[in-house]
């Protein structure tokens with residue numbers, strides 16, 4: 001499944017954030033894979049539409065789309081030179097589809113900073129440098145093999161060219177995600193290498209609660225990472241919020257000028273960074289959000305529920321969430337001509353409420 005790897009220097013609040021994510025474990029019962037790995041936390045994508053659907057269909061339960069976070073321990077300054085546990089973190093990070101970098105911006109003098117000073121810009125550069133160095137090592141190691149293969153198989157010379165161009169980009173201090181397109185590198189030739197800096201990044205700035213409403217401060221941090229997305233939170237507050245009853249949690253959020261937990265924003269931004277969207281199904285049993293890549297067709301979307309649904313796909317009955325809610329029930333939406341019959345070519349839209357017809 002698609003997951004987001006959490007990285008960052010020691011003492012920036014990764015564990016605090018990760019614990020808050022995993023305590024939020026309402027999903028564990030429904031997504032058994034959530035409890036298998038201790039370093040994986042599965043969080044539901046906050047989606048107000050599901051509650052509304054559950055009302056319309058009298059659904060017994062609500063199942064949001066799961067988003068997995070993986071705690072990638074061990075990335076420290078000098079990891080590529082064997083510091084800390086060296087490159088042991090690589091095994092965990094290779095499978096992640098996006099990388100979430102946690103950056104310290106909180107000031108607490110009681111929490112030691114590994115480099116002795118709080119500097120988000122320097123910390124980001126340190127982490128990026130380690131990821132770039134890790135990719136350079138991977139490429140340097142692979143290049144002789146790719147060159148040997150290219151002597152035997154002409155079609156492998158594209159991989160050699162891509163590897164050399166990638167080394168040049170990385171040597172210039174740029175990640176492949178930012179630099180590959182401009183350098184015209186065809187990254188698909190290097191896919192087998194699972195290069196870390198080809199993944200999209202997002203950033204969590206762990207800030208003091210007092211700064212959460214300080215827009216000019218947040219804008220400065222945002223500018224450090226743009227065009228990547230930034231989420232701001234106080235990880236300590238987030239870890240307290242997940243332990244509080246709903247009403248008290250709301251009061252605490254209000255007292256720091258926020259209308260939702262930072263974790264919710266993180267899950268949403270993470271989902272978007274992964275290039276995903278959701279479609280919805282609803283019935284008396286459950287109202288549920290299903291995850292598909294942006295651009296997925298109706299049969300591909302059916303396949304997310306069950307591979308048999310994709311193989312035997314006939315058609316999809318589709319109504320947009322907005323139209324359904326406006327008319328208040330499926331039958332009223334039908335009577336108003338808002339329920340469409342869509343075929344194999346249909347490209348799914350976020351918020352489609354769907355029923356699939358298929359042969360078994």
Ligand code: GDP
Pocket residue numbers: 008009010011012013014015016017106107108111206207208233234235236237
């Ligand atoms: P990690 O090494 O990145 O996993 O960092 P931890 O989550 O273990 O946090 C390191 C220390 O910083 C712990 O003592 C945390 O309680 C503290 N800490 C984490 N987040 C915050 C925060 O937002 N504000 C403050 N003041 N302390 C924090």
